[in-house]
Amino acid sequence: MEIKELQEKVELHLSAVWKENVNVSHIHHLSGGACQDNYALDLATKSGKRSLVLRTDKGGSLLSSLSKRDEFKVAELVYKAGVKTPTPVFLEETPEVIGSPFYLMEKIDGKATGRYITKDKELDSYRKTKMVSDLAENLAKLHTVKPSIVLDEELKQKLKLVTTDNYIAIAIADLRQSLDELPEAHPAIELCLSWLETHSPSIDEIVLVHGDFRTGNFMMNAEGLQGILDYEFAHFGDRHEDIAWLCMRDWRFGRLNKEVGGFGDRKDFYEAYQKTSGIPVDPFKATYWEIMGNVRWAIGSAQQTERHLSGKDKGIELAAIGRRTAEMEWEAMRLIEELEHAV
Structure with a gap:
């Protein structure tokens, strides 16, 4: 999916779900490895601006890889346990929006290489x-x-x-x-x-x-x-x-x-x-x-x-x-x- 199309689909879907106008002002692809796709995006609503990461699957799962729903739920549990981890923000379980399930989390600073x-x-x-x-x-x-x-x-x-x-x-x-x-x-x-x-x-x-x-x-x-x-x-x-x-x-x-x-x-x-x-x-x-x-x-x-x-x-x-x-x-x-x- 082209970046522009992804941006439009995310805007429309979040606007409908959150029942307010959502504007995605910037989106770009991040490294996600062999199995994952990650995108950094900046979005604005009447509540303010947020920098988030959209995480979705790239290809087939390996070994015991969790679904995006389950991965998001684990992130919530870990966050509540006091672990320093990006705040889980939103889960979309169906593939209809962008072709596969995805979730949004807080974008954090730093490097992981x-x-x-x-x-x-x-x-x-x-x-x-x-x-x-x-x-x-x-x-x-x-x-x-x-x-x-x-x-x-x-x-x-x-x-x-x-x-x-x-x-x-x-x-x-x-x-x-x-x-x-x-x-x-x-x-x-x-x-x-x-x-x-x-x-x-x-x-x-x-x-x-x-x-x-x-x-x-x-x-x-x-x-x-x-x-x-x-x-x-x-x-x-x-x-x-x-x-x-x-x-x-x-x-x-x-x-x-x-x-x-x-x-x-x-x-x-x-x-x-x-x-x-x-x-x-x-x-x-x-x-x-x-x-x-x-x-x-x-x-x-x-x-x-x-x-x-x-x-x-x-x-x-x-x-x-x-x-x-x-x-x-x-x-x-x-x-x-x-x-x-x-x-």
């Missing part, structure tokens, strides 16, 4: 002082959202109701199913899944998991953390999943010695998380979920490449992501070897 977060001199002071603790504090707040406080039954089912006893088995089974659906064999992933089955730890509590908590999914500037983004992979699970995902090698953007997102140290993040949550981070559980995360991303990258190779969604970005599969396989096996030698 890996190079900026990990290396830009503008963030040197913040990176050395509060970046780690701010992210740990906000993640701990996100994990205060428990199944018991989610009143929307449809959303609760989409986030997958699991227990501390069955969650890991379900997670591994889901990964095996996704692996089986790929057209080619991945013996390294099979090996890792077998190890995960025989070394599963206990889970202290089922909480809301962001599902993609990493460098690239939070906005920052020299003033600090501006907001956490992208809840499309949210689900109920183990808090250590999010902690481990942030620490994965692939999200360090070349700064491998800084295990937390390419900018911080695990010890500092673990301590800051415990300070806010009152719950200690278990190093073995964190590494276990880091192995699981690498397996999940290995399968996910293979899925994205298959979308390109099959002709379903042609794109150079999808094709390029396929090379990450081998990288994640290697990293998962490296972590397993480290744990085995440590015993």
Whole structure:
């Protein structure tokens, strides 16, 4: 859809829904990755001017990607839990308006790119002082959202109701199913899944998991953390999943010695998380979920490449992501070897 047409459709629809004249004065496309489309827009009503972001789907969903309705509902829950995240503004569940469901959220300042977060001199002071603790504090707040406080039954089912006893088995089974659906064999992933089955730890509590908590999914500037983004992979699970995902090698953007997102140290993040949550981070559980995360991303990258190779969604970005599969396989096996030698 052309930008001008999108602008006109959004104006007409919001004017009808909000029962006042809405003027979209500016709209432009933002980077949204392989699966999402984001547009920045400025709109004016008699109540005043607002800068918002329109978020919608670009192509097919991957893995456990939530619908726009469910993603919006999760953003509302997280916002109410005190997490620094863009204010959810409006949800359109039907595809009739612009061709697919969408939602609007507050536009926030800052940048999310890996190079900026990990290396830009503008963030040197913040990176050395509060970046780690701010992210740990906000993640701990996100994990205060428990199944018991989610009143929307449809959303609760989409986030997958699991227990501390069955969650890991379900997670591994889901990964095996996704692996089986790929057209080619991945013996390294099979090996890792077998190890995960025989070394599963206990889970202290089922909480809301962001599902993609990493460098690239939070906005920052020299003033600090501006907001956490992208809840499309949210689900109920183990808090250590999010902690481990942030620490994965692939999200360090070349700064491998800084295990937390390419900018911080695990010890500092673990301590800051415990300070806010009152719950200690278990190093073995964190590494276990880091192995699981690498397996999940290995399968996910293979899925994205298959979308390109099959002709379903042609794109150079999808094709390029396929090379990450081998990288994640290697990293998962490296972590397993480290744990085995440590015993």
